[in-house]
Amino acid sequence: MDFTETSSRQRRKEARPAELAAAALALFVERGFAATRLDDVAARAGVSKGTLYLYFDSKEALFRAVIEESVLPLIDECEARVEALQDQPVRLLRELLTTWWVRFGATPLGGTCKLMVAEAGNFPDVAAYFNEAVIGRWGALLRRVIEAGIVRGVFRSGSPELLRQMVFHPLLMQSILQHSMLAGPAGRPLPEPYFDTYFDFILRGLGAAVPDPS
Amino acid sequence: MDFTETSSRQRRKEARPAELAAAALALFVERGFAATRLDDVAARAGVSKGTLYLYFDSKEALFRAVIEESVLPLIDECEARVEALQDQPVRLLRELLTTWWVRFGATPLGGTCKLMVAEAGNFPDVAAYFNEAVIGRWGALLRRVIEAGIVRGVFRSGSPELLRQMVFHPLLMQSILQHSMLAGPAGRPLPEPYFDTYFDFILRGLGAAVPDPS
Amino acid sequence: MDFTETSSRQRRKEARPAELAAAALALFVERGFAATRLDDVAARAGVSKGTLYLYFDSKEALFRAVIEESVLPLIDECEARVEALQDQPVRLLRELLTTWWVRFGATPLGGTCKLMVAEAGNFPDVAAYFNEAVIGRWGALLRRVIEAGIVRGVFRSGSPELLRQMVFHPLLMQSILQHSMLAGPAGRPLPEPYFDTYFDFILRGLGAAVPDPS
């Protein structure tokens, strides 16, 4: 008998917290923390309300878990790419921003940004954590790329932090809007030429030579 | 005898709705709709809870009033400026965006943007109204300026709607952040050179000739 | 100058309590004591809410006044008739019951019966008063008539109190129903032959010789 095998029940059991957190994320993003009922979270996850308390001590703990789970996955990978491509800032920037959008901003996980914006006032410590772990590391990454570009003379000079905001905030705003005002049943897709215009705009804004689109 | 005289009580009564809405706005922005207790709104406005119901039918009506009151003030004025300065797109753009920030984005009223982003899911009809009355008119204004710039050859060509987002979203994101994660007791001020960098960035992004800062 | 003349204002002032009580009666009967708002009473009487408190100390005082005012008017008159017609029990009974219906049971004042039935549990002392002053005196009157009839051999013998109930309760029930389930906008009128059937029934019930209707 192989004791490393996991029964379907066990697999289920291990996956539970993530399933519950996913259900909670969707509802927290849609309605906000206070307006989300644990009944609905449980229903969406297909369990009873009491089950939630087997995995999370309280509604607030569930909220923290939702935020924390959204944090890790992407950044290590991106940091590796930055190491590898440090001499091609334009390419690197495109790649990072595209990756962020495709793998985070446009996914349910991207909803955490809207959620944290909305709940920062009620959970200052969670917001601080989010700021550090997500915004901070990710922002540092972008700043490094921009700095590298400046050093290499590819981008114009300027405050890397401010330039980072100019570069990133249109995309972040877009993600937030897609999870609030523009939220459709299936998540409205971005208009086709969005990324063309976006990269063209920020590269111009950074003073980079813009490749002729022809 | 002066028949226009108003008793202090009357003066108070006329000012009440605005006072209440201001108190509500502050708390809605800080905590969100559901997490704000009417007790606290009343306390902040210095009245009893029952008084709220003399002026607003329900918590939801108060929310609507808060949003609706934030809508009007600025736009007519801005539209007039657009008429007057149509031949100077760069100056017009700087003026509009500066005005928006100083008179709206950086004020408590600017909190409505964060608030609507957070509550759009719970109040789709209010969000639709806000979209039309605020985002829509203001967005149309910016688009017109950008189009005028393109027509005049001052700005590069492109989708006016997408360019409007590129231009406006950094500032909007900044306003939202100042009302959430960056909210300090007195509203953290923007770092000094923010606007220099911002205008430089977006004008480059629009392909405008950027005046040498030296 | 004639100091006995009363200004229209004064006349109004003296009539006020009765006007207010009439408005209150109508609403108390329609909705019950607890479900009637003083706002509505005031509105129906055409005065402001505060004015009510110039004439009545509290909602409960208003309720008591409403009941008390309905008590007096009729009974003295009826008692006089009983004295005068003591030797004609059948005629007297018809007259009393008809008078009660026309001057009380079918009028707004008759609503007090329904009202007291509904509120007896909440105002035991008022109910006791009503019982004594209205039901009691009126009941005694009817009992005397019935007793007189028995003594004269016109009615069969039996408990005068129980016979009084048999005689009076169909009419009382009718009045109560007209002020509740059967209450129409204009007060549904009794079906035409009601009184024919009614008197025929109770006189038979009392063992009186019923005149041939032909």
Added chain:
Amino acid sequence: MDFTETSSRQRRKEARPAELAAAALALFVERGFAATRLDDVAARAGVSKGTLYLYFDSKEALFRAVIEESVLPLIDECEARVEALQDQPVRLLRELLTTWWVRFGATPLGGTCKLMVAEAGNFPDVAAYFNEAVIGRWGALLRRVIEAGIVRGVFRSGSPELLRQMVFHPLLMQSILQHSMLAGPAGRPLPEPYFDTYFDFILRGLGAAVPDPS
């Protein structure tokens, strides 16, 4: 193993709605709908306030349930008796009215009549339902008996509907009074010879030959 066994919890759960409705009925009858607090209903039923909402959506729903539950039990049985005894109208009438009193009018359930009289103005649709389901069917039953008696020549001729009122209203009025003005801690019992006098009275009123009580 007996799969039909029910845990004590389950048994409780199934009985709950009826327990709650019984508690509510008692208080509604005693105080009226508006003056009854759900706290008190819950306390009387030995549960917490929130529990009420597990079984009834609102106070109004509880009211409706109370009325609806009082409707069914008796009438089917009575209808069967009417079929069986159609040729003995006098005996049938006595039986029906006695049954109504013993099994309904004198029990807590009989309080619904007083309750509906009191609340008809506030719940016209419930009143309409009550009228149809209770008053209507029961009234039709009595009318049929009276008609049968008239056809057989046992009762004098006349409008069955009006005669039904004459016959039934003294008893109904008695029930209502026992649940309001005459309500004692244990429900005052009727005076001993009430039913003798009552049947004697209505049978005479109907023109039936009254058996010599001697």
Added chain:
DNA sequence: CATGAATGAGAGTTCATTCAT
């Protein structure tokens, strides 16, 4: 582990009552 009936503190709302005008 999982359930869901039960809880009770807390929020929105109403309305009798007060009092400055």
Added chain:
DNA sequence: AATGAATGAACTCTCATTCAT
């Protein structure tokens, strides 16, 4: 005398949390 804006206690209803099963 009359008003009606303001109050705050009390009510209905909600929902995070608990715990017997």
